[in-house]
Amino acid sequence: MKSTPINFIVRIKKQKEDALEYIIDAYMPLVKTIAMKIYELIQKEAKNEILFALTQLEELDRNIFMMKYYLEISNSEIADSLGLTKAAVDNRIYRGKKVLATNPKLKERFV
Structure with missing residues (x-):
């Protein structure tokens, strides 16, 4: 070449x-x-x-969150297993998210 x-x-x-x-x-x-x-x-x-x-949540709310987000159980099934109404579970999840959203690192996950 x-x-x-x-x-x-x-x-x-x-x-x-x-x-x-x-x-x-x-x-x-x-x-x-x-x-x-x-x-x-x-x-x-x-x-x-x-x-x-x-750990900032009450025990019942903590159990609901664990069932919902870690065990992926539906709100209706959570309500049945805990003897609550579905509306009560929905409300507890909503209020729990508000509590968890006060943590700046978790705010984007729950808002």
């Missing part, structure tokens, strides 16, 4: 592409692993904050 300015530019581009491809192949798994660990820590921290915030 004759050495011309165009050939030189083509060779340089190819080297850059090869280097970039190597970097991506070599470090992407590491970046993904780190990102996943950070995500897991954030999720765990958020869950702990919510559980701590739930």
Whole structure:
């Protein structure tokens, strides 16, 4: 291959592409692993904050929240299991959300 300015530019581009491809192949798994660990820590921290915030609620309201958001039980089923009306459960969830929304970190989740 004759050495011309165009050939030189083509060779340089190819080297850059090869280097970039190597970097991506070599470090992407590491970046993904780190990102996943950070995500897991954030999720765990958020869950702990919510559980701590739930301690601000009365025991009945705390039980309702646990059933609704952790066990994913419907409001009607919660009402039946606790001997309340569905409206009472709805009201307790509404008021509980207002209490939890006073926590700045949780406000966006419950408003």
